[in-house]
Amino acid sequence: xxxxxxxxxxxxxxxxxxxxxxxxxxxxxxxxxxxxxxxxxxxxxxxxxxxxxxxxxxxxxxxxxxxxxxxxxxxxxxxxxxxxxxxxxxxxxxxxxxxxxxxxxxxxx
Numbered sequence: 001x002x003x004x005x006x007x008x009x010x011x012x013x014x015x016x017x018x019x020x021x022x023x024x025x026x027x028x029x030x031x032x033x034x035x036x037x038x039x040x041x042x043x044x045x046x047x048x049x050x051x052x053x054x055x056x057x058x059x060x061x062x063x064x065x066x067x068x069x070x071x072x073x074x075x076x077x078x079x080x081x082x083x084x085x086x087x088x089x090x091x092x093x094x095x096x097x098x099x100x101x102x103x104x105x106x107x108x109x
Contacts, residue, residue, distance in 0.1 A: 003028045010058050013065070017074055020104055021065035026093060029062050063093070068104030070095045 064074025
């Protein structure tokens with residue numbers, strides 16, 4: 001999956017928290033968020049705030065689908081609120097696809 005395909009997939013599944021997301025899909029969208037945030041913050045703080053709010057739901061959705069791909073529940077993203085939990089999430093997000101993650105396949109849901 002390339003950069004454009006990942007962005008298109010994430011926006012087409014804007015609020016889809018079921019199924020799985022591959023590592024490239026997640027990380028390309030993560031890079032997209034950073035680039036858009038940097039560009040928006042150069043223009044104005046208000047635009048950056050609106051961009052963050054606009055990309056929050058698809059970011060949570062692709063993060064949930066990425067956790068599903070390694071066999072974890074999307075609810076684990078709540079540990080991000082602790083601050084230090086972000087490091088654990090990054091560790092999980094870089095893990096390869098798990099064989100036992102079939103429980104989260106969209107077809108079985």
